[in-house]
Amino acid sequence: MIDQAHIAALTGILGDKGVVTEPRDMAAYQTGARYDEGRAALVLRPETTEEVSAAVGYCVTHGIPLIPQSGNTGLVSGSTPDASGTQAVLSLDRMTQRFDLDLDNRSLRVGAGFRLSDVNQKLERHGLFFPIDLGADPRLGGMLATNTGGSRFLKYGDVRRNTLGIKVVLADGEGTILDHTSELRKNNTGIDWKQLFIGTVGSFGIITECVLNLEPLPKQMATAYLVPASGAHVMPLLRAMEDRLGAYLSAFEGMSKNAVAAALDHVPSLKNPFQGGNVPDYVILAELSRTWDPRAGEQPLDAVLETVLADIWESEDPPLADAFVGPAHEMWALRHALSEGVKHAGKLIAFDLSFRRGDIMAFCDRMKDEMPQTFAEVTICDFGHIGDGGVHFNLVVPRDSAAASDKDFERRLRDWVFAIAVQDFNGSFSAEHAIGRKNQAYYDLYTHQKIKDMAHGLKVITSPGDLGTVSFG
Amino acid sequence: MIDQAHIAALTGILGDKGVVTEPRDMAAYQTGARYDEGRAALVLRPETTEEVSAAVGYCVTHGIPLIPQSGNTGLVSGSTPDASGTQAVLSLDRMTQRFDLDLDNRSLRVGAGFRLSDVNQKLERHGLFFPIDLGADPRLGGMLATNTGGSRFLKYGDVRRNTLGIKVVLADGEGTILDHTSELRKNNTGIDWKQLFIGTVGSFGIITECVLNLEPLPKQMATAYLVPASGAHVMPLLRAMEDRLGAYLSAFEGMSKNAVAAALDHVPSLKNPFQGGNVPDYVILAELSRTWDPRAGEQPLDAVLETVLADIWESEDPPLADAFVGPAHEMWALRHALSEGVKHAGKLIAFDLSFRRGDIMAFCDRMKDEMPQTFAEVTICDFGHIGDGGVHFNLVVPRDSAAASDKDFERRLRDWVFAIAVQDFNGSFSAEHAIGRKNQAYYDLYTHQKIKDMAHGLKVITSPGDLGTVSFG
Numbered sequence: 001m002i003d004q005a006h007i008a009a010l011t012g013i014l015g016d017k018g019v020v021t022e023p024r025d026m027a028a029y030q031t032g033a034r035y036d037e038g039r040a041a042l043v044l045r046p047e048t049t050e051e052v053s054a055a056v057g058y059c060v061t062h063g064i065p066l067i068p069q070s071g072n073t074g075l076v077s078g079s080t081p082d083a084s085g086t087q088a089v090l091s092l093d094r095m096t097q098r099f100d101l102d103l104d105n106r107s108l109r110v111g112a113g114f115r116l117s118d119v120n121q122k123l124e125r126h127g128l129f130f131p132i133d134l135g136a137d138p139r140l141g142g143m144l145a146t147n148t149g150g151s152r153f154l155k156y157g158d159v160r161r162n163t164l165g166i167k168v169v170l171a172d173g174e175g176t177i178l179d180h181t182s183e184l185r186k187n188n189t190g191i192d193w194k195q196l197f198i199g200t201v202g203s204f205g206i207i208t209e210c211v212l213n214l215e216p217l218p219k220q221m222a223t224a225y226l227v228p229a230s231g232a233h234v235m236p237l238l239r240a241m242e243d244r245l246g247a248y249l250s251a252f253e254g255m256s257k258n259a260v261a262a263a264l265d266h267v268p269s270l271k272n273p274f275q276g277g278n279v280p281d282y283v284i285l286a287e288l289s290r291t292w293d294p295r296a297g298e299q300p301l302d303a304v305l306e307t308v309l310a311d312i313w314e315s316e317d318p319p320l321a322d323a324f325v326g327p328a329h330e331m332w333a334l335r336h337a338l339s340e341g342v343k344h345a346g347k348l349i350a351f352d353l354s355f356r357r358g359d360i361m362a363f364c365d366r367m368k369d370e371m372p373q374t375f376a377e378v379t380i381c382d383f384g385h386i387g388d389g390g391v392h393f394n395l396v397v398p399r400d401s402a403a404a405s406d407k408d409f410e411r412r413l414r415d416w417v418f419a420i421a422v423q424d425f426n427g428s429f430s431a432e433h434a435i436g437r438k439n440q441a442y443y444d445l446y447t448h449q450k451i452k453d454m455a456h457g458l459k460v461i462t463s464p465g466d467l468g469t470v471s472f473g
Numbered sequence: 474m475i476d477q478a479h480i481a482a483l484t485g486i487l488g489d490k491g492v493v494t495e496p497r498d499m500a501a502y503q504t505g506a507r508y509d510e511g512r513a514a515l516v517l518r519p520e521t522t523e524e525v526s527a528a529v530g531y532c533v534t535h536g537i538p539l540i541p542q543s544g545n546t547g548l549v550s551g552s553t554p555d556a557s558g559t560q561a562v563l564s565l566d567r568m569t570q571r572f573d574l575d576l577d578n579r580s581l582r583v584g585a586g587f588r589l590s591d592v593n594q595k596l597e598r599h600g601l602f603f604p605i606d607l608g609a610d611p612r613l614g615g616m617l618a619t620n621t622g623g624s625r626f627l628k629y630g631d632v633r634r635n636t637l638g639i640k641v642v643l644a645d646g647e648g649t650i651l652d653h654t655s656e657l658r659k660n661n662t663g664i665d666w667k668q669l670f671i672g673t674v675g676s677f678g679i680i681t682e683c684v685l686n687l688e689p690l691p692k693q694m695a696t697a698y699l700v701p702a703s704g705a706h707v708m709p710l711l712r713a714m715e716d717r718l719g720a721y722l723s724a725f726e727g728m729s730k731n732a733v734a735a736a737l738d739h740v741p742s743l744k745n746p747f748q749g750g751n752v753p754d755y756v757i758l759a760e761l762s763r764t765w766d767p768r769a770g771e772q773p774l775d776a777v778l779e780t781v782l783a784d785i786w787e788s789e790d791p792p793l794a795d796a797f798v799g800p801a802h803e804m805w806a807l808r809h810a811l812s813e814g815v816k817h818a819g820k821l822i823a824f825d826l827s828f829r830r831g832d833i834m835a836f837c838d839r840m841k842d843e844m845p846q847t848f849a850e851v852t853i854c855d856f857g858h859i860g861d862g863g864v865h866f867n868l869v870v871p872r873d874s875a876a877a878s879d880k881d882f883e884r885r886l887r888d889w890v891f892a893i894a895v896q897d898f899n900g901s902f903s904a905e906h907a908i909g910r911k912n913q914a915y916y917d918l919y920t921h922q923k924i925k926d927m928a929h930g931l932k933v934i935t936s937p938g939d940l941g942t943v944s945f946g
Contacts (some may be wrong), residue, residue, distance in 0.1 A: 030685065102829060102831065103712065104708040104711075104712065104829070104830050104831030105829045105831055105862070106715070106830075107479075107829075109503060110491040112543065127716060147661050149659045153658065153659065155537065155720075157634065158659065160665070161630065163635055176923060178775045178923070182899070183633075183829045183899070184827050184828070184829065184862060184899075184900070184901050184904075185626065185827070185862050185906040186622045186626065186631065186827040186858070186861055186862060186863045186901065186902055186905050187901035187903075187904060188619060188672045188901075188904065188906070188908070188915060189828055189901055189902060189903045189907075189908060189915075189919070189920075190622050190673070190908065190916060190920060190924070190928065190945055191672075191673055191923065191924075191928055191945060192633075192668060192671075192672055193670065193927070193932070195665060195668035195669075196668075198665075199661045199664075199665055200663070200664055201589055207811070210870060216716055216719050218719075228548040236753070238577075239576065239577065242579070242689055242764075242907075243600060243689055243765075244763065244764075244765050245764070245765070245766030246689050246691075246720075246763055246765065247628075247719075247720035247721075247763075247764075248720075272556075287522045290719055290720075291715075291718070291719030292715065292717050292718070292719065294715075295777075295780055295781075295784075297772050297776070297780070298772060298777075299770050303770070304768075304771075305634070306945075307768055307769065311768075354657050354658070354659040354660055355580075355657070356575060356577070356578045356580075356656045356657065357577050357578045358578055359576030372630070385659070388658045388659055389578070389657060389658050389659060389661045390658075396563060408559075423607075426655070426656070426658035427659075428655075428657050428659065428661075428662055429662060430660075430661055430662045431657075431660060431661065432657040432659050432661060433661070434661040434662075435661070435662060435663065442662075443662060443663060443760075444856065446662070447662075447663060449662070450649060451651070451664075451666065453934075454664075454666070454934050454935060455663065455664055457930070457931075457934035458664070458930075458931065458934065460930075461926075461927050461930035461934075462927060472663055472664060
């Protein structure tokens with residue numbers, strides 16, 4: 001338990017602003033973005049890596065469990081304390097001291113407490129951005145700790161690909177600082193230790209600073225809704241677009257009829273873009289982008305997209321049933337409203353799956369076949385990042401159904417869906433949300449014992465202290 | 474020592490073709506591509522992961538040191554046995570059983586023994602390639618183990634970025650097989666263990682199979698030689714190209730006058746492309762590429778390049794002194810001949826450095842300033858991948874000089890260059906060649922003790938056996 005002596009000592013390290021103990025002030029740090037609510041013993045808000053180091057060293061030495069927390073926008077209970085009231089939340093929200101832009105290197109050395117939107121706003125006037133496109137607005141530390149992907153993975157990759165270096169505090173008695181804040185793109189002089197801390201949700205150390213790769217900001221975009229001729233035509237359509245557009249293609253997002261309908265029903269600002277208001281069974285949002293305005297003699301990008309679509313129409317067994325180019329803002333508005341829409345459609349049970357791209361539609365078909373007999377109350381409202389294999393497989397049950405009030409229903413549903421996704425399709429049970437208390441049981445279930453043993457050994461080597469919500473070993 | 478009983482046991486595991494003991498047949502496995510020559514006790518040539526596992530388990534149990542070897546094209550003595558005659562080389566050259574192409578997923582599951590050129594030849598008819606562009610023709614296992622980068626890193630990244638999964642055999646008594654051959658692009662369900670084996674030269678395990686990301690093959694290229702207005706204009710030139718071309722820009726290579734002159738002197742097939750034969754102090758080879766042929770209403774790529782160069786000419790303080798677009802084949806022929814050229818110019822002492830991009834020219838300037846006083850015999854013949862910060866910093870001394878025959882000269886020169894590159898410029902002493910016996914001493918010198926301790930712990934957890942040429946801990 002945390003007594004007054006500990007609070008005094010930590011206040012000595014972090015100052016008055018750095019230690020929060022008032023329940024009212026702790027509330028935001030105890031509640032997650034969707035599912036969870038816990039109770040913290042106190043909240044630590046260091047401002048520098050050295051303060052993190054001193055606080056962590058103190059807590060490890062005195063057996064105080066630490067929960068690192070960044071933007072707290074995650075969906076798997078990876079950044080909030082449990083109900084015990086014994087854990088200290090260590091928030092990164094004051095770690096915004098550093099913002100060193102290197103234009104020649106196209107890189108940014110930055111404190112882990114910055115929000116993604118703040119970073120990109122500061123970069124805009126330089127024509128650069130950190131190319132991870134998300135619905136939420138997390139802080140950088142959490143983005144690294146969960147290795148977020150998002151809607152433009154197809155072109156830019158995930159956070160791992162765009163991280164050049166990190167600074168980490170280990171949960172040992174010294175609060176050891178590992179400085180791997182290299183600005184180098186090519187550097188093969190040993191183990192690439194930063195990889196251990198990316199995607200492991202703070203269990204092996206707390207990321208306090210990072211060096212990010214930046215990309216030139218797109219100046220032109222063109223978007224289209226594509227209606228595939230059938231589910232089996234989705235992959236031929238994607239391949240036709242990739243062949244003809246290469247690195248122009250920056251998004252290829254899939255939206256099921258149920259997900260679109262839920263958004264149109266529950267988000268009043270949306271217009272129904274489909275002819276006669278008839279939502280197709282499945283729609284692709286394709287986006288092209290390039291980093292320059294049209295030059296003399298060059299077609300604007302929507303004309304390029306029209307040409308490519310016409311070319312695909314004329315191919316043998318055309319994968320398209322319908323297609324129309326439209327304004328990017330409106331087309332993305334519908335895509336971004338899907339998440340909000342399904343939340344209002346009933347009780348939401350959300351899955352963040354991924355597959356080999358060619359397996360996505362087969363998985364969805366199997367679910368559509370088997371769900372009615374297995375979990376009759378469930379409506380499937382899937383959408384996802386077809387271009388990179390990610391599927392936000394959202395399931396909705398009526399709020400007034402027996403299933404909605406049955407405490408065990410969700411667990412049975414999850415067990416069944418994951419078994420098919422992971423065992424039958426070699427898919428992932430957490431594509432881009434990483435691990436937290438919410439899905440720890442599936443890590444335990446689907447991870448080979450040898451891997452768990454190795455992870456345990458690694459934990460002992462790096463951060464033996466009680467750190468994070470997840471146990472990997 | 475390896476006696477007849479061991480040879481008989483290993484032959485039992487691998488068959489007659491799998492065990493080589495004749496000195497004549499072992500020769501190619503004992504000699505490196507540039508520097509080294511050792512002596513092997515025997516050479517093991519397994520054909521499957523299961524054979525690797527059984528052979529490794531046997532060798533670890535019986536204390537036989539193992540040197541994994543792939544294409545043996547490396548330049549840091551990372552894949553050949555030492556002079557002791559006690560080590561067994563484990564070659565991947567027969568690991569070519571598997572070649573499973575997944576067109577929908579744009580990925581390839583493949584045995585680690587394939588050569589890069591063979592892979593790309595088989596992929597060509599599908600319009601795909603593995604986008605790592607190298608002078609040498611290594612096998613895949615070694616490319617992963619050294620995390621090669623090459624000339625088109627700027628657009629496609631390194632091997633790490635393009636590896637989706639691996640299968641690894643650990644050097645423990647069981648020859649444990651870790652199967653991480655996922656085809657998934659988004660998967661955040663624990664530690665990304667493959668990262669440990671990429672770039673660590675086989676010391677933590679032997680990669681036997683991998684899943685690679687493939688990219689659409691470029692159909693159009695355009696290249697130009699750009700002469701920067703001065704060394705200080707190289708970065709503004711790169712930024713101007715990146716701003717205007719985004720993902721079109723696939724290479725931005727720098728060539729010093731001395732390197733170009735050495736190639737023109739020693740490679741007779743080359744034509745001197747410069748006006749009046751006057752080689753500029755520094756030349757950039759810029760390449761644009763895209764994955765489609767020009768469509769109706771679309772400029773061919775060399776016209777795009779001309780337009781962009783004209784636009785850069787017209788900017789304030791134009792970073793260009795001269796520029797001309799020319800045939801890609803000829804322009805690359807000179808670039809690819811640099812390595813051969815400098816080898817013939819005298820005794821070559823090669824460095825594979827990297828820097829923040831903005832530091833490259835400053836480092837080269839400092840070397841040009843200080844080299845004459847410090848090592849007067851040395852001619853600097855640098856070239857490199859300016860777009861990603863890599864510099865092949867090649868130094869040449871006359872073959873008949875005292876320096877060429879002074880055994881300690883090379884060490885003193887390396888100590889001095891590395892000290893400036895690593896300590897003063899925060900650069901890397903091995904950008905893309907990784908570590909081997911040749912540069913182990915600099916790993917030892919420049920790596921923090923805490924990192925070495927962690928690496929040692931990791932070695933014990935994964936592959937406690939005697940494996941590889943490098944000690945990381």
